[in-house]
Amino acid sequence: MRAEPAGRKVGVVKRTEIIRFALLGAAGFGVGGVIAAASWPLLMFTFGASALLFVLSGAVGGASLGLALGDRRKTFRLTLLGILGTFLGGMVVLVIAFLFLSSEEALYGVRGAMGLFGGAVVGASLGLALWDWKRVLVMALSGAVGFSAGIMVGVFVLRAVFGEDFMAGTPGTIILYAITGVIGGASLGAALGYLEWATQRPRSRMLLRVAALASVPLIGGLLLAGFVLPGRSICGEEERAVFSEFPQYGGIEKEPQTDPESGGCAVFYNASAPSEEVAAYFARNLEGHGWEVEHQLKAKGDGSEPPGGTLVTAHRDGLIYDAVYESLEFYKSPRSGTHVAVHVFEDRQEQKQKLSCGSEESAALAEFPHYGGKELGTKPLPGKTEGACVTGYPVKGASREQVSSYYEEKLMENGWKIEQFPDETRGSRDGLRYVVYYWSNPGATEVEVRVFSP
Helix, strand or coil: CCCCCCCCCCCCCCHHHHHHHHHHHHHHHHHHHHHHHHHHHHCCCCHHHHHHHHHHHHHHHHHHHHHHHCCHHHHHHHHHHHHHHHHHHHHHHHHHHHHHCCCHHHHHHHHHHHHHHHHHHHHHHHHHHHCCHHHHHHHHHHHHHHHHHHHHHHHHHHHHHCCHHHHHCHHHHHHHHHHHHHHHHHHHHHHHHHHHHHHCCHHHHHHHHHHHHHHHHHHHHHHHHHHHHHHHHHCCHHHHHHHCCCCEHHHECCCCEEECCCCEEEEEEEECCCHHHHHHHHHHHHHHCCCEEEEECCCCCCCCCCCEEEEEEEEECCEEEEEEEEEHHHCCCCCCCEEEEEEEEECHHHHHHHCCECHHHHHHHCCCCEHHHECCCCCCEECCCCECEEEEEEEECCCHHHHHHHHHHHHHHCCCEEEEECCEEEEEECCEEEEEEEEEECCEEEEEEEEECC
């Protein structure tokens, strides 16, 4: 990278002004976070406007750092690079969310990794405006630390104050993005302020070089943690311990790996024995370790063997042990034996059955007919938290606006205090919350109703 062009007047940054940089960064990226969160509801109506709003959030964050510098040229660069960093970082975050966020156990680990990788990309992009590899590294590190810390703090605050269901709605998303932006922006602003202060003092330049070099292993360690955290949060210690209870067929001992599809752990290997023999081995060992075997593959007696299926399914203490197979005789290079895949994961259906729908919540759900005269409050499902009630249904031939107006009218008639948002209606009364979510599917409007105590 080349040095800053000669002859440009550089403002003097005092050590105390680093706080000003941090505050401006927090304000800019906090506002940018609100803008980015507001772009998601628009995605259901228009992709172009949603994408433009999301990109604008990066421009606001970058411009706030330029404002702290008081340099027009750098402000312009930081604005453009803020857009670039937000776009690239957003793509990285979406990939991580798509791969790992299906599991509730991944709430902190995966979101921390999202902030880590996304923040590193945003910080490095903004660092390019400073024409110095040392600053790029320091900005990448501060972005990774700031945004990963921000998103984890945001998740903790929302769950502690409002409850887990609140995070699914637009207000929860806006607050989460705002908290993440404020903390991440403050980290980037403080780092930029320090870099400017250090650059203007010859004695501090060596410290800057040391900080930049130290950033390399730190960034590497953080990114490595970003790969490990999602897996560890999905494939937890309880699931991993199951694989150590007895060896896999043939004495095989393999380290379990993350299985995002099931939300647990899995191992894969080839066994030399036929599938019925492998199934009998699993059933025998599982029963010996207190598992209740629900299904076991047995030989048909006619010599036929299907190309694949389930070897054994068992459950114990809220966990499911599921072993499936494919016959190697049906592979492109046929040979005798069985390809085995073993999955261990939490039994979420059992967890749901342990939760019950509270009497107050159930009564509130049934106190008036749902849209179209539907009586859905008599058999509600339990929600994710104790006492919560949930029901849902599709509405054909009606728009979201019509359904939303209906619930607003009925809730007001029954004494609920109403808040309307583009994709949800929220009501509160006597310590209860009544939330209706809407989204469009071809030919219908999907409706989900939740009643819970915050």
